[in-house]
Amino acid sequence: xTDGKPRSARGLDVVFALVLFLATTAMLQFSSRRQGxxxxxxxxxxxxxxxxxxxxxxxxRVMRGExxxxxxxxxxxxxxxxxxxxPPLAKTLFGLSWRFLHRCNCPQEPGLHALSYTxxxxxxGLLKNGEAMRLPSHALAGALVAAIYALGRRLYGxxxxxxxxxxxxxxxxxxxxxxxxxxxxxxxxxxxxxxWAYVRAQQTLSWRYALLTGLLFGLSLSTxxxxxxLPPLLFFHALWLRKDLLRTTNSSESPFxxxxxxxxxxxxxxxxxxxxxxVYLLSWPHxxxxxxxxxxxxxSFHLHHVHYNIEYLGQNHNRPPxxxxxxxxxxLLTMPVLTLLLAKLGAVLWGLVPQKVELPPPDGExxxxxxxxxxxxxxxxxxxxxxxxxxxxxxxxxxxxxxPFLALLSGAAVAYVVSAxxxxxxxxxxxxxxxxxxxxxxxxxxxFRSHPYGLSHYNALAGGPVGAATLxxxxxxxxxxxxxxxxxxxxxxxxxPVYFHDANGFQLQMSQLDGFLRRDLPDSGMEEPGVRSSxxxxxxxxxxxxxxxxxxxxxxxxxxxxxxxxxxxxxLCTVYERPKPERGMx
Amino acid sequence: MERKVxxxxxxxxxxxxxxxSWESFRPLVVRDSDVRAVSQLVRASYEPGTLIEVTxxxxxxLFRRELGEFxxxxxxxxxxxxxxxRITEIAFGKxxxxxxxxxxxxxxxxxxxxxxxxxxxxxxxxxxxxxxxxEHLLDATVSQTAEGLSESEWPCVWSGPLxxxxxxxxxxxxxxxxQTRVERRTMxxxxxxxxxxxxxxxxxxxxxxxxxxxxxxxxxSTLHLWLGLxxxxxxxxxxxxxxxxVDLDDGQQTREFQVDPTQGFELQTIPLPTTSSEVHHLRxxxxxxxxxxxxxxVHGELRR
Numbered sequence: 001x002t003d004g005k006p007r008s009a010r011g012l013d014v015v016f017a018l019v020l021f022l023a024t025t026a027m028l029q030f031s032s033r034r035q036g037x038x039x040x041x042x043x044x045x046x047x048x049x050x051x052x053x054x055x056x057x058x059x060x061r062v063m064r065g066e067x068x069x070x071x072x073x074x075x076x077x078x079x080x081x082x083x084x085x086x087p088p089l090a091k092t093l094f095g096l097s098w099r100f101l102h103r104c105n106c107p108q109e110p111g112l113h114a115l116s117y118t119x120x121x122x123x124x125g126l127l128k129n130g131e132a133m134r135l136p137s138h139a140l141a142g143a144l145v146a147a148i149y150a151l152g153r154r155l156y157g158x159x160x161x162x163x164x165x166x167x168x169x170x171x172x173x174x175x176x177x178x179x180x181x182x183x184x185x186x187x188x189x190x191x192x193x194x195x196w197a198y199v200r201a202q203q204t205l206s207w208r209y210a211l212l213t214g215l216l217f218g219l220s221l222s223t224x225x226x227x228x229x230l231p232p233l234l235f236f237h238a239l240w241l242r243k244d245l246l247r248t249t250n251s252s253e254s255p256f257x258x259x260x261x262x263x264x265x266x267x268x269x270x271x272x273x274x275x276x277x278x279v280y281l282l283s284w285p286h287x288x289x290x291x292x293x294x295x296x297x298x299x300s301f302h303l304h305h306v307h308y309n310i311e312y313l314g315q316n317h318n319r320p321p322x323x324x325x326x327x328x329x330x331x332l333l334t335m336p337v338l339t340l341l342l343a344k345l346g347a348v349l350w351g352l353v354p355q356k357v358e359l360p361p362p363d364g365e366x367x368x369x370x371x372x373x374x375x376x377x378x379x380x381x382x383x384x385x386x387x388x389x390x391x392x393x394x395x396x397x398x399x400x401x402x403x404p405f406l407a408l409l410s411g412a413a414v415a416y417v418v419s420a421x422x423x424x425x426x427x428x429x430x431x432x433x434x435x436x437x438x439x440x441x442x443x444x445x446x447x448f449r450s451h452p453y454g455l456s457h458y459n460a461l462a463g464g465p466v467g468a469a470t471l472x473x474x475x476x477x478x479x480x481x482x483x484x485x486x487x488x489x490x491x492x493x494x495x496x497p498v499y500f501h502d503a504n505g506f507q508l509q510m511s512q513l514d515g516f517l518r519r520d521l522p523d524s525g526m527e528e529p530g531v532r533s534s535x536x537x538x539x540x541x542x543x544x545x546x547x548x549x550x551x552x553x554x555x556x557x558x559x560x561x562x563x564x565x566x567x568x569x570x571x572l573c574t575v576y577e578r579p580k581p582e583r584g585m586x
Numbered sequence: 587m588e589r590k591v592x593x594x595x596x597x598x599x600x601x602x603x604x605x606x607s608w609e610s611f612r613p614l615v616v617r618d619s620d621v622r623a624v625s626q627l628v629r630a631s632y633e634p635g636t637l638i639e640v641t642x643x644x645x646x647x648l649f650r651r652e653l654g655e656f657x658x659x660x661x662x663x664x665x666x667x668x669x670x671x672r673i674t675e676i677a678f679g680k681x682x683x684x685x686x687x688x689x690x691x692x693x694x695x696x697x698x699x700x701x702x703x704x705x706x707x708x709x710x711x712x713x714x715x716x717x718x719x720x721e722h723l724l725d726a727t728v729s730q731t732a733e734g735l736s737e738s739e740w741p742c743v744w745s746g747p748l749x750x751x752x753x754x755x756x757x758x759x760x761x762x763x764x765q766t767r768v769e770r771r772t773m774x775x776x777x778x779x780x781x782x783x784x785x786x787x788x789x790x791x792x793x794x795x796x797x798x799x800x801x802x803x804x805x806x807s808t809l810h811l812w813l814g815l816x817x818x819x820x821x822x823x824x825x826x827x828x829x830x831x832v833d834l835d836d837g838q839q840t841r842e843f844q845v846d847p848t849q850g851f852e853l854q855t856i857p858l859p860t861t862s863s864e865v866h867h868l869r870x871x872x873x874x875x876x877x878x879x880x881x882x883x884v885h886g887e888l889r890r
Binding site: 309316318319336337338341342345356413416417420421435438439441442445446448449459460463464465466467469470475528529532533534535541543544546547550551553554555556557558559560561562563564566568569570571574578579580581582 | 592607753756778822
């Protein structure tokens with residue numbers, strides 16, 4: 001016996017966690033092949049190739065004994081100056097994955113890469129360019145699902161843990177973001193993993209987990225700025241949880257100041273305060289030089305971020321104050337209804353009858369105050385975005401880190417029901433399997449139904465995408481649905497200039513690299529001059545983009561589109577072709 | 587007790603799971619076959635000049651794909667539906683076009699249901715548009731004056747291609763002033779298409795647009811003027827209102843209007859002075875205290 005559990009049971013849980021990791025990664029990798037490249041992905045692809053090139057050159061020079069390369073500012077600036085408004089970890093992982101896994105034909109693809117390549121890369125050649133770039137996101141989501149299982153398993157047992165792990169990824173919007181080479185799902189994963197390590201640090205009081213918390217926190221900071229908001233939450237939780245450290249005991253009558261220091265500087269906090277920033281700094285070579293100025297430029301970029309547009313209940317919002325109810329309403333209409341219901345039930349049950357939900361800690365471990373932590377972790381990211389001055393253009397992706405914790409609360413409800421209903425282990429096992437399948441089914445179906453247009457997904461409360469369109473909810477952003485129009489665009493005559501609207505050059509380049517879009521369709525340019533000089537033009541339907549469609553009507557003299565891409569019948573992208581003048585027509 | 591609670595929870599959770607699964611398995615879908623069936627019906631009984639309106643807005647591309655030749659930009663961007671004698675409304679479910687809800691009950695001559703779509707035909711006595719300012723923009727005189735120097739005026743001349751049925755690739759034609767333009771286009775005001783003229787404002791300048799209107803069109807008519815700011819991106823950055831001064835028959839009557847960045851395409855009605863003349867003059871002057879990002883959208887009609 002170890003930790004109060006037989007070694008074989010622990011081994012089985014490790015196997016389950018591993019299976020969940022692999023299954024999630026594989027599922028995302030395969031499903032993302034139908035997923036259009038998003039606008040921001042284009043920028044990150046461009047940066048990722050440069051990060052990979054940096055490490056390749058650095059490695060080569062260090063191998064040749066040129067250790068000065070480690071502090072070569074010119075080398076760093078050459079490869080890290082682009083997209084410095086976001087930290088590097090995800091982009092570096094995308095780049096390294098691409099570097100080792102893509103099927104290389106780079107010398108024959110001039111103009112489609114961030115750098116020019118004179119010879120083919122030596123790679124494993126397993127994946128297309130975009131597939132390789134996206135793989136780290138999939139693996140991180142897989143790791144998150146495994147961590148949720150591990151956390152749930154310790155807290156309330158296997159059934160609830162399985163359900164929590166499943167519900168965490170089977171949320172259509174989270175699933176969508178987890179497919180992309182962007183930062184929102186990765187930072188959700190990193191914050192989930194850091195919280196898991198923190199809980200383990202509190203359960204075991206071991207320095208090993210404390211250090212792991214610090215390491216993961218550093219990696220989280222290096223993934224996206226959301227991570228800066230995590231320490232206060234964990235800190236206040238730890239102060240509440242370990243108030244025993246302030247009390248005197250008969251055995252140790254240490255002075256108050258010492259007890260105060262032990263209370264405030266708990267091992268995990270020390271690790272997060274030291275290892276975290278160190279890892280952050282080490283992972284981001286851009287900050288190695290002129291650190292204060294570059295870091296403040298990064299922070300300043302986000303403090304003064306442009307307020308983009310988002311449609312909500314028929315109104316286009318592009319400047320504060322934003323409606324406080326945007327976050328709860330969007331959550332209510334985009335998360336699977338059953339997950340929300342279970343999360344609420346889980347929270348109530350765990351609050352009222354914790355002893356019926358939470359398992360006793362294994363020998364040598366202590367309770368980690370999991371319920372208040374999970375509840376706060378589910379609500380906290382939402383509260384940050386509910387501040388009227390916080391931009392809301394990213395919709396649910398900005399409070400995506402709530403999702404794993406909502407799933408964990410849901411798992412608690414399932415664990416309670418299963419344990420309360422049956423006393424016989426055999427009956428309980430059979431019921432657990434059936435009930436788990438039942439509660440996972442709607443989420444799985446909604447992911448299936450929403451794919452590959454996850455940003456257009458709205459749940460049954462909204463009436464699905466059709467009901468949401470009628471309610472005046474945003475149908476998409478990032479221009480990713482252009483992928484659905486590519487089969488039509490590929491039928492256009494050779495060298496037809498196309499106005500690609502919100503789809504940017506980099507995402508189109510990746511679509512061309514991976515064979516989704518013909519290379520001989522030139523981009524006619526930006527804004528109205530681009531529309532007016534084009535022969536075909538597409539508009540991605542967002543409320544504020546209506547004017548682009550009106551430009552097309554005027555430029556082409558028609559309002560009749562040639563192609564309308566729909567999701568469940570709701571238009572996402574409309575393509576116009578310039579009519580050919582009939583004889584005698586002016 | 588605990589088992590009882592758990593039992594009820596299973597029932598509730600199970601019911602929600604079944605409901606949500608069913609909704610995900612068989613979601614509400616807008617079927618192409620229904621859209622085509624509705625379009626066929628509309629096409630079969632279409633009479634030239636009929637206004638076709640689709641509601642809600644998101645469904646419009648689906649029907650324009652089928653019926654686009656009957657739904658020109660000047661219909662979609664109309665200021666209102668009063669000049670149309672025949673109107674066809676294609677509505678999804680319970681959605682209705684707000685403007686048509688105000689019609690008298692006898693205006694509705696036919697209502698049919700095809701799947702989730704309602705097809706309604708309305709008839710009304712149309713108003714007579716005796717003069718359309720947007721239509722006559724090319725006949726107008728466009729000029730600019732410096733603030734406080736109204737006697738010195740610089741002409742803005744037409745540049746670029748003239749409007750045509752099938753425009754050629756290239757820039758939009760318009761009156762070009764020193765640094766700004768006056769154009770006829772399908773504007774975006776309040777995120778809706780609006781056919782009209784766009785007047786771009788410039789610091790310390792007033793832009794004038796003058797129309798000469800024959801007495802036959804003028805007499806007995808009322809000026810209907812719709813004003814708003816074009817282009818959401820410009821509206822977001824615009825500070826303060828724009829102003830529009832309307833001068834009828836060289837000072838016989840003047841009115842000034844304020845155009846706020848937050849307003850929609852708002853209607854102003856102005857009775858015309860009864861001056862006796864073969865030709866009447868309508869002058870509009872556009873200016874603002876903080877002109878950057880003000881693209882004033884205007885459409886006017888003399889209606890009887």
